Amino acid sequence: MAERKIQDLFGKPIEVVNMGLATMVEPLKAQNVPVADVDWRPPKDGIKHLRFLKNGRSIDEANEEAVARIKKARPVLIGMGLAKDVIPGYKPNLFLHAGPPITWERMCGPVKGAVMGALIYEDMAKDEAEAEKIAASGKIEFAPCHHYHTVGPMAGVVSPHMPVFIIENKAFGNKAYCTINEGLGKVLRFGGMGPDVYAKLKWLQTDLYPILDAAIRSLPNGIDIKALIAQALHMGDECHNRNRAATSLFLRAIAPALARTSKDNESLAKVIEFIDKNDHFFLNLSMPAGKAAVEPAEGIEGSSIVTVMARNGTDFGIRISCMPDRWFTAPAGMVQGLYFPGFSEKDANPDIGDSTVTETAGYGGFAMAAAPAIVQFVGGTPQDAIATTLEMYEITFSEHEGFTIPVLNFRGTPLGIDIRKVMETGILPKINTGIAHKNPGVGGIGAGILRAPEKAFRDAFDAFSQLCK
Amino acid sequence: MAERKIQDLFGKPIEVVNMGLATMVEPLKAQNVPVADVDWRPPKDGIKHLRFLKNGRSIDEANEEAVARIKKARPVLIGMGLAKDVIPGYKPNLFLHAGPPITWERMCGPVKGAVMGALIYEDMAKDEAEAEKIAASGKIEFAPCHHYHTVGPMAGVVSPHMPVFIIENKAFGNKAYCTINEGLGKVLRFGGMGPDVYAKLKWLQTDLYPILDAAIRSLPNGIDIKALIAQALHMGDECHNRNRAATSLFLRAIAPALARTSKDNESLAKVIEFIDKNDHFFLNLSMPAGKAAVEPAEGIEGSSIVTVMARNGTDFGIRISCMPDRWFTAPAGMVQGLYFPGFSEKDANPDIGDSTVTETAGYGGFAMAAAPAIVQFVGGTPQDAIATTLEMYEITFSEHEGFTIPVLNFRGTPLGIDIRKVMETGILPKINTGIAHKNPGVGGIGAGILRAPEKAFRDAFDAFSQLCK
Numbered sequence: 001m002a003e004r005k006i007q008d009l010f011g012k013p014i015e016v017v018n019m020g021l022a023t024m025v026e027p028l029k030a031q032n033v034p035v036a037d038v039d040w041r042p043p044k045d046g047i048k049h050l051r052f053l054k055n056g057r058s059i060d061e062a063n064e065e066a067v068a069r070i071k072k073a074r075p076v077l078i079g080m081g082l083a084k085d086v087i088p089g090y091k092p093n094l095f096l097h098a099g100p101p102i103t104w105e106r107m108c109g110p111v112k113g114a115v116m117g118a119l120i121y122e123d124m125a126k127d128e129a130e131a132e133k134i135a136a137s138g139k140i141e142f143a144p145c146h147h148y149h150t151v152g153p154m155a156g157v158v159s160p161h162m163p164v165f166i167i168e169n170k171a172f173g174n175k176a177y178c179t180i181n182e183g184l185g186k187v188l189r190f191g192g193m194g195p196d197v198y199a200k201l202k203w204l205q206t207d208l209y210p211i212l213d214a215a216i217r218s219l220p221n222g223i224d225i226k227a228l229i230a231q232a233l234h235m236g237d238e239c240h241n242r243n244r245a246a247t248s249l250f251l252r253a254i255a256p257a258l259a260r261t262s263k264d265n266e267s268l269a270k271v272i273e274f275i276d277k278n279d280h281f282f283l284n285l286s287m288p289a290g291k292a293a294v295e296p297a298e299g300i301e302g303s304s305i306v307t308v309m310a311r312n313g314t315d316f317g318i319r320i321s322c323m324p325d326r327w328f329t330a331p332a333g334m335v336q337g338l339y340f341p342g343f344s345e346k347d348a349n350p351d352i353g354d355s356t357v358t359e360t361a362g363y364g365g366f367a368m369a370a371a372p373a374i375v376q377f378v379g380g381t382p383q384d385a386i387a388t389t390l391e392m393y394e395i396t397f398s399e400h401e402g403f404t405i406p407v408l409n410f411r412g413t414p415l416g417i418d419i420r421k422v423m424e425t426g427i428l429p430k431i432n433t434g435i436a437h438k439n440p441g442v443g444g445i446g447a448g449i450l451r452a453p454e455k456a457f458r459d460a461f462d463a464f465s466q467l468c469k
Numbered sequence: 470m471a472e473r474k475i476q477d478l479f480g481k482p483i484e485v486v487n488m489g490l491a492t493m494v495e496p497l498k499a500q501n502v503p504v505a506d507v508d509w510r511p512p513k514d515g516i517k518h519l520r521f522l523k524n525g526r527s528i529d530e531a532n533e534e535a536v537a538r539i540k541k542a543r544p545v546l547i548g549m550g551l552a553k554d555v556i557p558g559y560k561p562n563l564f565l566h567a568g569p570p571i572t573w574e575r576m577c578g579p580v581k582g583a584v585m586g587a588l589i590y591e592d593m594a595k596d597e598a599e600a601e602k603i604a605a606s607g608k609i610e611f612a613p614c615h616h617y618h619t620v621g622p623m624a625g626v627v628s629p630h631m632p633v634f635i636i637e638n639k640a641f642g643n644k645a646y647c648t649i650n651e652g653l654g655k656v657l658r659f660g661g662m663g664p665d666v667y668a669k670l671k672w673l674q675t676d677l678y679p680i681l682d683a684a685i686r687s688l689p690n691g692i693d694i695k696a697l698i699a700q701a702l703h704m705g706d707e708c709h710n711r712n713r714a715a716t717s718l719f720l721r722a723i724a725p726a727l728a729r730t731s732k733d734n735e736s737l738a739k740v741i742e743f744i745d746k747n748d749h750f751f752l753n754l755s756m757p758a759g760k761a762a763v764e765p766a767e768g769i770e771g772s773s774i775v776t777v778m779a780r781n782g783t784d785f786g787i788r789i790s791c792m793p794d795r796w797f798t799a800p801a802g803m804v805q806g807l808y809f810p811g812f813s814e815k816d817a818n819p820d821i822g823d824s825t826v827t828e829t830a831g832y833g834g835f836a837m838a839a840a841p842a843i844v845q846f847v848g849g850t851p852q853d854a855i856a857t858t859l860e861m862y863e864i865t866f867s868e869h870e871g872f873t874i875p876v877l878n879f880r881g882t883p884l885g886i887d888i889r890k891v892m893e894t895g896i897l898p899k900i901n902t903g904i905a906h907k908n909p910g911v912g913g914i915g916a917g918i919l920r921a922p923e924k925a926f927r928d929a930f931d932a933f934s935q936l937c938k
Contacts, residue, residue: 234842235704235842236703236705236714236875245717248717248718249717251724252717252720252745256739257738259727259735259741260735260738265731265734269725269729272724276722375875382879406842407851407855
């Protein structure tokens with residue numbers, strides 16, 4: 001088992017680490033002895049520390065290379081386009097979804113709802129009944145966003161005529177894609193259906209997209225998304241479920257160009273209002289920035305770093321660097337969270353979305369210590385937020401010097417989930433996420449926190465072990 | 470002496486409070502026992518806890534009324550105007566300055582530089598030599614900003630044709646005023662002089678002011694500055710020396726109106742760029758919001774709450790609620806800080822500016838725990854920032870429920886400096902501030918932290934004691 005380095009907020013070792021029942025340490029707490037509660041489980045029997053491949057290659061060296069590539073990434077927003085025109089390999093009948101591969105039959109409610117809604121948005125179906133028939137007919141090809149350099153929050157459905165952001169990783173030249181964030185509530189990405197949902201999507205396509213695209217393309221250097229994330233982490237965001245600062249910084253960065261390229265100021269005002277009214281607007285830039293950053297770390301022989309972590313609402317899945325094409329899956333978990341008025345846990349779909357790309361890339365839930373106010377959205381206390389980040393250092397291979405957390409004395413965020421450390425410590429990645437209604441058509445009903453399921457990591461570890469001495 | 474309630478980050482009492490030499494507790498620190506270092510001095514001989522006026526009025530009740538009025542305040546940006554047109558009682562030859570009253574002869578370099586620069590800006594002098602002659606001639610009437618419901622950062626010079634923001638406290642109907650923030654470096658408010666300084670001031674008057682004013686006035690409810698401050702405190706600002714989030718939120722709030730009222734999109738783009746390039750833009754909204762909030766708390770019989778705290782670079786001065794017209798002054802202190810390249814402590818002017826209105830109103834330096842990244846600008850560590858806020862609870866009468874600090878479990882900011890507590894504890898208010906060059910014409914050279922001088926509080930306490938049983 002790896003050495004435990006639980007520290008207090010300022011990097012000093014905690015005197016007592018409680019790795020068992022909370023009641024064990026109550027007397028200490030009553031005397032104000034600093035105690036860190038860690039949701040810990042004993043290491044699995046037979047977990048050995050893997051150091052070398054059978055061919056002698058060092059796993060640590062491979063992992064160093066993986067995290068170095070992620071750190072070196074420089075994701076920049078360079079423009080927008082329709083999915084069918086800009087995503088390489090796109091086909092007319094291709095519909096992307098979040099998470100690992102899944103058939104129509106096994107799709108959860110919100111993904112089904114989003115697929116049906118997208119068919120209506122595409123004018124491929126006149127109503128939900130027809131959409132359902134077409135979706136089930138086999139005429140639509142479903143594939144994970146991740147297979148197309150794309151990420152999608154929640155249901156993550158991308159259809160041919162949806163506008164997407166284009167992020168280029170200037171350090172490596174690879175690109176990643178993501179749709180536009182529609183806001184919270186009854187929206188397509190949470191499985192929402194209905195005329196208002198389609199009308200908003202159409203407005204995004206006909207109004208917001210061309211105005212935003214013209215402004216972005218007028219900037220010779222694009223917009224440096226990595227720099228915005230780094231700043232936002234100093235401004236109370238973690239850039240997964242809190243993007244208020246990053247959305248503000250994005251608007252600051254784009255607004256002069258919007259003014260210069262705008263031909264109709266009332267349309268421009270509506271675009272700015274749309275961004276201003278949606279603190280999550282930046283999520284759909286934060287996510288592809290993470291995808292663009294992590295993709296160059298895929299395919300490194302001997303690396304045990306998680307390069308993809310995603311959920312389709314039915315299955316949770318990961319991919320690791322040295323086996324870039326293989327998914328390791330497990331049933332998606334249930335989220336502990338805060339619900340919008342009128343909804344409760346019994347309405348909730350299991351964990352869903354590609355947004356865990358942020359945790360994979362070294363921010364999001366792993367940087368929650370930077371975002372104490374997020375607990376008003378996802379639940380828990382500011383202490384929990386700080387403890388989450390401190391705990392995630394236990395299962396990551398490195399720290400991201402480009403993304404620092406002021407309250408932890410500007411320590412870099414936990415970067416590079418190492419499946420070896422996950423199995424050795426028994427600590428599973430902590431994710432914060434939105435919650436979709438389990439039925440198609442309803443939409444978002446809250447947000448919360450959960451752990452990734454162990455099985456995916458165990459299966460990946462077992463497969464990885466086969467390669468090792 | 471009042472009970473000491475030093476707490477750790479999560480409100481738990483600190484086990485050991487070191488109120489003496491740091492070396493005393495080194496052995497404890499080496500063993501990782503949590504120790505809070507407090508810059509403490511023994512209470513002055515003869516300080517007694519004052520509870521009632523001679524007429525029997527309760528000081529605590531008076532103070533409750535004072536802080537209740539500050540909390541109830543609702544400062545809203547309603548428009549802009551030229552100082553001569555909108556500040557009540559303005560006269561053609563009136564030049565306002567920061568801090569307590571001061572004659573031309575005793576003014577420090579940066580205030581002299583700002584006065585001379587303002588005379589050139591006003592076309593009342595053709596060059597610096599003539600400006601100096603006019604300033605010394607007695608033809609110019611100098612008065613503190615605070616005597617005209619106005620506040621000015623650093624030198625704080627306001628001249629007749631400078632555009633000012635108009636903040637209305639919607640809860641009480643009073644108004645406050647402040648000029649536009651010019652940015653850092655060689656600018657008038659730091660005493661900077663030269664063609665580039667005047668050109669920027671002219672552009673603010675001819676371009677930025679009319680465009681911004683039209684946008685603000687197009688909003689029927691104005692812009693709620695209190696709400697922006699409250700949000701910014703959850704986004705890593707303390708709204709004195711860190712205003713990056715608040716500046717961003719202000720741009721979000723005004724941008725749709727700017728787009729709708731703009732007649733020339735290139736000018737609009739330049740206005741937005743000016744705001745985007747100046748993270749301190751919001752300071753000149755944060756300050757008059759504080760002034761508008763605190764003024765209704767002036768003149769409450771028996772209240773020992775500080776309602777004005779300001780510096781002119783020569784003298785530091787306070788006024789307390791029950792003696793609203795009387796200044797208690799002391800020599801302005803020297804700032805410990807970080808300097809821009811090429812400058813050092815020997816170039817620094819003493820502490821200067823009305824920006825301490827933010828600490829008076831319950832944010833700024835007193836809310837530094839909300840802004841750990843500010844230490845990159847003013848020096849120190851994130852721990853220092855948190856310790857500053859915790860210490861300021863010791864000398865404030867209340868906590869501002871409208872301004873909360875996430876990392877302190879959403880505790881309200883320290884509100885209402887009570888001169889009794891300052892004298893009883895020996896803890897002097899901690900201020901973070903910009904640093905001006907001591908010579909006229911140079912400008913800003915850094916930022917840092919200092920304590921308010923004791924004499925002003927002791928004199929106020931002595932005068933207050935005369936009224937008490």
